[in-house]
Amino acid sequence: MKRIFPLLLTVALLSGCASAPEPVLQSFFAMDTTMSVTAYDRDPTEALVAAQQAVNRLDALWSRTRADSDVAKLNAAAGSGPVAVDPDTAALLEKANAAALESGMAFDPVLAPVMDAWGFGATESETTAVHRVPEQAELDALLPLTRDLPVVEGDTAALSLAGQAVDLGAIAKGAAADYVVAALTEHGVDSAIIALGGNITALGTKPDGSPFRVYVRDPQGEGEDFLCLMSLRAGRTCSTSGGYERYFEADGQIYHHIIDPADGYPARSGLLSVTVVAEDPALADAWSTALYVLGAEEAIARWKSGEGTVAGMDLILVTEEGHVYITQGLEKGLETLGEGAGYTYEILRR
Numbered sequence: 001m002k003r004i005f006p007l008l009l010t011v012a013l014l015s016g017c018a019s020a021p022e023p024v025l026q027s028f029f030a031m032d033t034t035m036s037v038t039a040y041d042r043d044p045t046e047a048l049v050a051a052q053q054a055v056n057r058l059d060a061l062w063s064r065t066r067a068d069s070d071v072a073k074l075n076a077a078a079g080s081g082p083v084a085v086d087p088d089t090a091a092l093l094e095k096a097n098a099a100a101l102e103s104g105m106a107f108d109p110v111l112a113p114v115m116d117a118w119g120f121g122a123t124e125s126e127t128t129a130v131h132r133v134p135e136q137a138e139l140d141a142l143l144p145l146t147r148d149l150p151v152v153e154g155d156t157a158a159l160s161l162a163g164q165a166v167d168l169g170a171i172a173k174g175a176a177a178d179y180v181v182a183a184l185t186e187h188g189v190d191s192a193i194i195a196l197g198g199n200i201t202a203l204g205t206k207p208d209g210s211p212f213r214v215y216v217r218d219p220q221g222e223g224e225d226f227l228c229l230m231s232l233r234a235g236r237t238c239s240t241s242g243g244y245e246r247y248f249e250a251d252g253q254i255y256h257h258i259i260d261p262a263d264g265y266p267a268r269s270g271l272l273s274v275t276v277v278a279e280d281p282a283l284a285d286a287w288s289t290a291l292y293v294l295g296a297e298e299a300i301a302r303w304k305s306g307e308g309t310v311a312g313m314d315l316i317l318v319t320e321e322g323h324v325y326i327t328q329g330l331e332k333g334l335e336t337l338g339e340g341a342g343y344t345y346e347i348l349r350r
Contacts (some may be wrong), residue, residue, distance in 0.1 A: 011313060012188070019171070020040065020206075020207030020208060021040045021041055021191075021207060022040075022041070023038045023040055024038065024039050024040075024041070024044050024045075024048065025037075025038045025063040026038075026039075026048035026049075026051065026052060028052050028055070028339065029054070029172050030056055030059045031058075031059050031062075031063070031169075031172060031176070031196070031197065032169070033173065033196075033197040034197075035055065035173075035190060035195060035196045035197065036194075036195045037051045037052070037130045037180060037184070037193075037194050037195075038138045038192060038193045038194075038195075038337075039056070039184065039189045039191070039192040040189075040191035040192065040206070040207050041159070041188070041191070041192075043188045044184075044187070044189050044192075046187050047183065047184050047186075047187035047188065047189045048184075048234060050183040050184070050186070050187055051180045051183045051184055051194075053178070053251070054179040054180055054182070055176050055179070055180060055196070057179075058172065058175070058176050058179060061085075061086050061089050062089065062092070062172045063169050064112070064149070064166075064167055064169075070085040070086055070089040070157075071082075071089070071166050071167075071168060073085075073155060074150065074157050074158075074159060074162070074166055075112075075159070075165040075166055077159070078160075078161060078162055078163060078164040078165065079159065079160065079161050079162030079163070079164070080162070080259065081158055082151070082153065082156035082157060082158035083157060084155060084156055085156065085157050086154055086155070087155055088179075089157070089339075090152050090154070090155050090156075090157060090305055092168060092171065092172065092175050093109070093150050093152045093157055093166070093168075094152050095171070095175070095282055095283070095286075096109040096168060096171050096286065097109070097149045097150065097152070099171070099283060099286040099287065099290065099309075100149055100311055101149075102308060103170065103286075103287070103290035103293075103294070104260050104294075104313075105147050105173075105262075106260075106261065106290040106291075106293040106294045107147070107261075107286050107287070107288075107289050107290035107293070108146055108147060108261040109150070109166055109167065109168060109170070109171065110145070110146050110147065110148065110149060110150065110159070110164055110165065110166055110167075111146050111167065111259060111261050112164075112165035112166060112167035113142045113145045113146065113163065113164070113165055114139065114142050114143065114259055114261075114264045115167060115257075115259060116141065117134040117138055117142055117264075118131060118132070118133075118134060118163075118255065118257070118259065118266075119131035119132060119248070120246065120257040120259070121167065131250075131255070132250070132293055133250050133251075133253075133255060134264075139263075139264040139265075142264065143263075143264050144161075145161055145164045145165075146164075146261055146295035148160050148161055148164065148263060150166060157304035158234060160343045170241075170285060170286060170289045171282050171285050171286040172198050172285075173196045173197040173198070173285060174196070174199045174237060174239055174281040174282045174283070174284055174285025174286065175281065175282035175285070176281075176283035177194050177196055177199060177201040177237055177282075178198055178281055178282070180184045180194050180196070181192060181194065181201065181203050184203055185203070189203070190203065190204045191203065191204040191205060191206065191207055192204070193212050198239055198240050198241070198245070198288075199237055199238070199239045199281060199284065199285055200214055200232065200237065200238050200239075201236070201237040202232045202233065202234055202235065202236055202237075203234070203235075203280050204234050205234050207241060211231040211233050211234065211333065212231070212232045213229055213230070213231055213232070213234055213333070214229070214230055214232045214238060214277055215228075215229050215232075215337075216228050216229075216230060216238075216240065216316060217240070217273075218337075218341060218343075219243075219244050219270065219272040219273040219318055220240045220244070220341070222342060225323065225341065226334050226337045226338070227318065227323075227328030227336075227338045227343065228316070228326070228334060228335060228337050228338065228345075229334070229335040229337060230277075230316075230330050230333060230334050230335075231330075231333030231334070232277070233333065234278055236277055236278065236279055237277070237278060237280075237281035237284045237285075238275055238276065238277045238284065239275065239276050239278075239281070239284040239285045239287075239288040240273055240274065240275040240276075240288060241258060241273065241274050241288040241289045241291075241292045242258075242272055242273030242274070242292070242318075243257070243258055243266065243267070243272065243273075243292075244256070244272070244273070250346050254335065255304050258289060258292050259294065260293050261293070267292060267293045269292060269293060269294065269295035269296070270295055270296060270319055270320050270321075271291075271292055271295060271296055271318065271319060271320070272318045272319065272320055273292070273316075273317075274288050274289075274291045274292045274299070274315065274316070274317055274318075275288065275317075276288040276291065276313050276314070276315060276317075276331065277313060277314040277315070277329070278312070278313040278314075279312075283309060283313075284313070287309065287310060287313065291310070291315070291317070296317045296319055296325060299315060300315075300317070300325060301304070303315055303327055303348065303350070304348070304350045306350060313327075314326075314327045314329040315327045315348075316330065318343075320334065322342050322343050322344060323340075323343070323344050323345075323346065324336075324338065324343050324344065324345045325346050325348050326345060326346070326347055326348065327347075327348045328347055328348060328349045328350070333349050
C-alpha cells in the first residue's frame with residue numbers, strides 16, 4: 001500500500017508586509033494526521049497551545065481507536081440502546097446525518113465495517129494495515145450494516161443494528177477547525193491559517209489585508225506539482241478528497257480508500273480529486289468525499305441548481321480526462337498551473 005502524505009493543499013504564507021508580525025507555526029499529530037496552525041501575532045504561544053488542546057479534546061471524543069471515546073462507546077453498544085455522548089459529539093453526528101441524507105448516502109458515516117474489510121478502517125495503523133480485496137459475499141454481508149444512520153436524541157446516540165460502527169474520519173478534521181478558530185480568537189489572534197489534514201481554514205486575512213493563497217495539488221503529480229493557486233477568503237475552508245491519498249495495488253489493479261456506499265467498492269466516478277470551498281469546515285470535509293463519489297455531472301448539477309448545500313459552495317473538480325472545472329466564485333485571484341501537465345480548465349457559471 002502506498003500512502004501520499006495527506007497535505008493536499010499548501011499555503012503561500014508570505015505576508016508581503018515587512019512590519020507585519022512574523023508567522024508562528026505550531027505543528028502536531030492528531031486524528032491520525034499531521035496538523036498545523038500558523039498564527040500572525042506578536043506572541044501567539046498561548047493561543048497555539050489552546051488550539052492544539054481543542055483538537056486533542058475532540059480527538060479523544062471522536063476517535064474509533066480510543067476505548068473511552070464517545071465513538072468507541074457508541075460502536076460497542078450498537079444494537080443495545082443509546083449511550084450518553086458529549087454535546088459536541090451529538091452535534092457532529094447530527095451534521096453527519098444531514099450530509100448523508102442530502103447526498104443520497106454518498107457520504108455515509110456508518111460505512112466503517114466496509115472500510116475495515118478493505119483495510120482502510122481506523123482500527124488499523126496506516127503503517128501496519130493489511131489491505132485486501134474483500135470477497136463479494138463478505139461485502140454483501142456488511143452492506144446491510146451501513147446506511148442506517150445513528151439516532152441522536154439530546155445528548156445520547158444509538159446505533160440500531162449490532163455490528164454497526166460509526167467512523168467520523170471524513171468529517172471530524174473539518175469540524176475541528178471551528179474549535180481551533182474559537183480557541184485562537186479567544187486569545188486575541190485574528191489572522192491565522194489552519195491546516196488539519198486535507199482541510200485548510202483561513203482565520204481573517206494576511207496582515208496586509210490580502211486573502212491567504214492556497215496551492216491545490218495535482219492529483220497525478222508529485223508532492224511539489226500543483227494544479228492551481230487560489231485565494232481563500234476569510235472564514236472559508238477548502239477541503240480536498242482524492243483517490244491518490246491512500247491506496248493499494250492487487251493483481252495489477254489500484255484500489256483507493258474512498259468507498260462508494262452503494263456497492264462497497266472504491267468509487268469509480270471519473271474524478272481524480274474534488275476540492276470544496278465553504279464557510280462550514282465540517283461540510284466542506286464531508287461534501288468533498290460525497291461529490292467524489294457522485295461524480296462531476298451530479299456535482300455540477302447540484303451547484304448550478306442554486307438550491308441545497310452544494311449550491312452555496314465553490315468547487316474544483318478534476319476529471320480522469322484532465323479537465324478541471326472551477327466554479328465562478330474562485331475565479332478572482334485564481335492562477336492555473338497545470339497546463340504543462342496537460343490539464344484544461346473551465347470556469348463554471350450560473
